[in-house]
Amino acid sequence: MATYAEIHARSLKDPEGFWGEVAGGIDWTRKWDRVLDAARAPFYRWFAGGELNTCWNALDRHVEGGRADQAALIYDSPVTGTIRSYSFRELRDRVAHFAGALAALGVGKGDRVILYMPMVPEAAVAMLACARLGAVHSVVFGGFAANELAVRIDDCTPKVIVSASCGIEVQKIIPYKPLLDGAIKLARHKPAHCVILQRPMQACEMIPGRDVDWQEAEAKAKPAGCTPVAATDPLYILYTSGTTGQPKGVVRDNGGHAVALNYTMKAIYGVDPGEVYWAASDVGWVVGHSYIVYAPLLAGCTTILFEGKPVGTPDAGVFWRVIAQHGVKALFTAPTAFRAIKRDDPNGLLIKQHDLSGFKTLFLAGERSDPDTLKWAETHLKVPVIDHWWQTETGWSIAANCMGIDAGNGKPFPVKHGSPTKAAPGWDVRALGPDGRAVNPREIGALCCKLPLPPGTFPTLWKADERFRKAYLDEYPGYYKTGDAGFLDEDDYVYVMTRVDDVINVAGHRLSTGAMEEVLAAHPDVAECAVIGVADELKGQVPLGFLVLKAGVNRPHAEIVGETVAMVRERIGPVAFFKLAIVVKRLPKTRSGKILRGTMQKIADSQTFKQPATIDDPAILDEIAGSLKGAGYAKAGLKAAAN
Ligand code: COA
Ligand code: AMP
Numbered sequence: 249m250a251t252y253a254e255i256h257a258r259s260l261k262d263p264e265g266f267w268g269e270v271a272g273g274i275d276w277t278r279k280w281d282r283v284l285d286a287a288r289a290p291f292y293r294w295f296a297g298g299e300l301n302t303c304w305n306a307l308d309r310h311v312e313g314g315r316a317d318q319a320a321l322i323y324d325s326p327v328t329g330t331i332r333s334y335s336f337r338e339l340r341d342r343v344a345h346f347a348g349a350l351a352a353l354g355v356g357k358g359d360r361v362i363l364y365m366p367m368v369p370e371a372a373v374a375m376l377a378c379a380r381l382g383a384v385h386s387v388v389f390g391g392f393a394a395n396e397l398a399v400r401i402d403d404c405t406p407k408v409i410v411s412a413s414c415g416i417e418v419q420k421i422i423p424y425k426p427l428l429d430g431a432i433k434l435a436r437h438k439p440a441h442c443v444i445l446q447r448p449m450q451a452c453e454m455i456p457g458r459d460v461d462w463q464e465a466e467a468k469a470k471p472a473g474c475t476p477v478a479a480t481d482p483l484y485i486l487y488t489s490g491t492t493g494q495p496k497g498v499v500r501d502n503g504g505h506a507v508a509l510n511y512t513m514k515a516i517y518g519v520d521p522g523e524v525y526w527a528a529s530d531v532g533w534v535v536g537h538s539y540i541v542y543a544p545l546l547a548g549c550t551t552i553l554f555e556g557k558p559v560g561t562p563d564a565g566v567f568w569r570v571i572a573q574h575g576v577k578a579l580f581t582a583p584t585a586f587r588a589i590k591r592d593d594p595n596g597l598l599i600k601q602h603d604l605s606g607f608k609t610l611f612l613a614g615e616r617s618d619p620d621t622l623k624w625a626e627t628h629l630k631v632p633v634i635d636h637w638w639q640t641e642t643g644w645s646i647a648a649n650c651m652g653i654d655a656g657n658g659k660p661f662p663v664k665h666g667s668p669t670k671a672a673p674g675w676d677v678r679a680l681g682p683d684g685r686a687v688n689p690r691e692i693g694a695l696c697c698k699l700p701l702p703p704g705t706f707p708t709l710w711k712a713d714e715r716f717r718k719a720y721l722d723e724y725p726g727y728y729k730t731g732d733a734g735f736l737d738e739d740d741y742v743y744v745m746t747r748v749d750d751v752i753n754v755a756g757h758r759l760s761t762g763a764m765e766e767v768l769a770a771h772p773d774v775a776e777c778a779v780i781g782v783a784d785e786l787k788g789q790v791p792l793g794f795l796v797l798k799a800g801v802n803r804p805h806a807e808i809v810g811e812t813v814a815m816v817r818e819r820i821g822p823v824a825f826f827k828l829a830i831v832v833k834r835l836p837k838t839r840s841g842k843i844l845r846g847t848m849q850k851i852a853d854s855q856t857f858k859q860p861a862t863i864d865d866p867a868i869l870d871e872i873a874g875s876l877k878g879a880g881y882a883k884a885g886l887k888a889a890a891n
Contacts, residue, residue: 251656252670259673259702267294267674267703271507274546275309276300277476280503284700290721291708292700294504295479302483302502303347303380304474305510306545307340315548318522322574323369325555326566327416328449331573334369339376341471346370346462347377348469353408353441353460357382357475360406360485362439363531364388364397364428366415367555370445370462371531372541374410379483379502382475386485386497389532390415390422391757391823394430396495400487401435403497404710410462412445413452418560425452479503485710486534488640489751489760493767496719497710498640500537505643506546508674508704509538512644513547516636516672517578518609518651521548524574528554528567528581533757534640535614539580543644552576558585565598572602578651579607582614582756586621587786596628607631609651613638614756615788616744619665632660637668637744639730640758641720643704645672646697646730647742667741674702677742679735684724689738694748696727750845752781752789754825761791761845764826767819768793768812773801778835779826780849782881792852792881793829794872805831830875838862848872852881 250258259266264283271283281297307320316337323332334342355361361378363385365371371387378385386404388397401409409432415422425444432438444454445462454461483502487495519525527539531553544551552574556566558581567589571579593599610625610633617635625633636648649669655661661669671677678686679693687693699721709716723729731751734744747753750761761779768777776796781789793812801808809829816826836844839862850857851873859866876882 249654252650252653252661253656255653255673256671260676260698263674263700263702267507270511271295271503273510274300274305274503274506280479286700290699290717291713293480293707294501294703295507298479298503299476300479300503300506301380301382301474301476302506302542302546303343303376305506306376306379306542307336307343308474310336310545310548311340313548315522318548319524319550320545321369321372321551321553322524323553323555324570324574325367326561327418327556332369339373342373342466343376343380344471344473345466345469346373347380347472349443349460349462349465350377350383350408351381351472352465352469353443355381355383355407357477358481359383359408360386360404362386362388362397362401362404362406362409364390364409364411364424365445365531366390366412366422366424366447367530367553368412368445368447369553370412372553375484375531375537375541376545377472380472380474382477382481384482384484386487387532387537388487389530389757389823390424391532391821393817393819393821394427394434395819396821397427397431398434399493399495400497401431401439402437403487403495404485405437406439408441408443409439410443410445413447414450416449416555418557421450423450423452429455477502480707482710484537486537486640488534489758489763490719492760493763496715497712498534498706499708499710500643500704501707504703504705505542508644508702509543510546512672513543513549514652516645516648516650516652517580517611519544519547519549519578522550523577524550524552526552526554526570526574526576526579528552528558528579528585529614529756534638534643535580538643550574557588559588559592563598564589564592565601568599568602568604571604571607575606577606578609578611580611580613583612583617583621584615584755584786584788586612586625587618587788590621590624591786596624599628604629609634611636613645613668615753617666622665632663634663635668637732637742641706641730642701643706646675646677647744648672664737664741667737667743670740670742677736678727680724680727687735690735692733692735692745694724695730695732695734695742695744696724697730698727701728752791754781754789754791754823755787757823759791759820759824763820764791764793764816764824767816768795768829771795771808771812771815773797773803773808774812775799776835778843778845778848780845780852782849782852787825790828791824791826792879793826794835794848794875795829795831796834797831828879830879832875833871834868836868836872837864839864852876854883
């Protein structure tokens with residue numbers, strides 16, 4: 249068996265040979281002309297000329313190939329007390345009918361469909377139904393507010409929106425329909441129809457003529473077949489936080505995506521067809537797209553769709569119950585979920601109540617894995633805990649300890665805490681200095697990946713080639729800039745330390761502080777503002793706002809702060825978790841007027857920092873530290889932080 253070193257070297261030296269072979273794992277209705285088309289570099293295309301259908305590869309081929317009665321998807325919902333298993337045949341049939349229902353509403357190849365759904369099987373059914381028709385889905389996470397949904401409606405102009413009457417957050421029922429109606433009202437583009445899944449916990453009013461009942465539509469639809477699409481045609485658009493309130497529409501194609509994701513199930517996760525795999529995330533995030541829906545199904549595995557939380561549904565033992573009950577071999581979740589479990593069950597007593605003998609590996613991603621949480625998981629679960637690094641843009645791991653690849657001694661690589669191990673096959677990761685050259689081992693640089701990126705990543709942003717180029721490619725010619733800073737050690741282990749932009753990571757959710765600042769700035773009493781991410785024991789980071797009020801405003805500060813908190817919830821959504829803002833007299837800035845957010849964050853977290861040489865007035869840092877102390881931050885004080 250080839251070793252990691254051989255596989256990785258070949259994937260970079262001969263990407264066409266390597267991925268051309270891997271592509272044999274997928275059914276094609278027309279073979280590609282070229283594995284890698286570099287004619288429009290830096291806009292690379294994989295499997296140009298090839299045709300396939302992603303839904304066929306995820307469902308039909310398994311039905312025909314002997315897995316018809318194997319469980320494809322298990323819906324486990326502690327919040328509704330439901331467990332329901334769908335075989336590959338049942339799931340294919342539901343998807344085919346729902347695809348027929350969408351087709352009857354006029355949805356066809358290339359049309360966009362927005363999905364605004366809670367964690368119900370119908371979310372996966374709708375995604376796969378779009379794929380079946382060659383339509384392009386765009387899933388919007390349920391925790392975003394109407395305004396965020398409206399922005400996405402206007403950007404991708406969907407023909408149809410698929411939604412549900414409500415979601416359930418632990419014990420709270422969240423009505424989705426008012427948010428959907430509100431978003432459509434705000435948006436300039438109006439979808440022709442909305443298909444609404446009425447859930448029994450809370451039904452909703454329908455708008456005659458526009459709204460269609462899911463169950464009725466599915467029941468009367470004729471099943472639709474799979475429409476072949478070009479490998480380079482888009483499968484989905486997934487919006488992610490950019491540096492402004494305008495999110496970036498990450499585009500995923502059909503061919504490269506199917507090839508790469510199918511490959512990763514064994515190579516990275518060590519999971520074989522027929523085994524059970526669980527990504528405890530949400531279909532609204534990239535992890536949900538790649539590892540709840542597409543990759544496990546493409547590979548003929550059973551996937552778990554979990555409607556619950558790591559704690560509180562009903563307790564911190566729910567993950568172990570699900571693993572034992574469904575025979576899960578590998579679990580993928582965010583470190584924040586483990587911090588929540590550890591907080592509620594510090595000695596892992598609930599783990600001991602379940603038979604976890606079939607559970608082999610825990611995978612963590614979405615944020616930096618803190619060594620304490622990692623060690624706690626290792627100690628109590630007694631399985632390898634594998635940190636891996638990736639992004640919405642990349643669709644799968646940039647760096648991972650590949651469980652299905654021999655490191656050279658018949659085993660994976662030894663784990664080094666704090667590192668997602670080495671570049672995955674197809675990835676050439678470098679830490680670059682400001683001059684664009686690789687820095688020395690252990691020196692921090694901008695983490696960049698040499699172009700072309702492997703298949704399954706993003707060829708561009710939706711209708712925004714220039715933004716794609718500017719945001720990701722221009723600064724380091726020939727490389728993709730990940731937006732993360734970090735280093736490689738002497739063994740080529742990658743260490744991801746921090747973001748270089750204004751993205752923060754709140755409970756594994758990626759958010760833009762710039763977008764929050766846009767909301768705060770719209771408050772009539774706010775003259776200037778800044779938002780930073782401060783360390784939080786459970787969520788990793790939480791946003792904290794600074795408000796400078798307009799001259800003459802003398803209303804109580806608590807009132808103004810309360811209004812800004814409500815505004816962020818209203819415009820971005822509860823997922824932003826914006827709960828705290830501080831009124832300050834002024835903000836620290838450089839002489840050229842740039843707000844020193846990084847310095848403020850270091851003061852808040854009591855970290856060491858260098859007083860910026862270009863600071864306009866150093867005394868402001870004392871004022872900021874004083875305000876932060878008053879709010880329970882900057883515990884070590886400014887002097888300690890500066891040391
Ligand atoms: N629909 C509507 N509202 C939602 C929502 C959804 N799909 N998801 C979250 N929210 C709301 C919550 O109800 C909460 O609102 P509140 O302020 O009114 O209480 C807010 O958004 C924040 O939710 P959350 O981030 O889930 O925080 P929490 O305190 O409820 O739970 C954790 C904390 C750690 C248990 C939880 O964040 C978690 O499970 N994180 C894992 C994240 C993950 O899987 N990320 C994917 C990357 S792998
Ligand atoms: P998202 O696009 O939501 O998946 O968020 C991607 C960002 O999350 C990355 O750019 C990193 O900042 C962070 N991230 C994801 N995985 C890891 C990891 N394993 N270690 C450190 N940071 C991570």
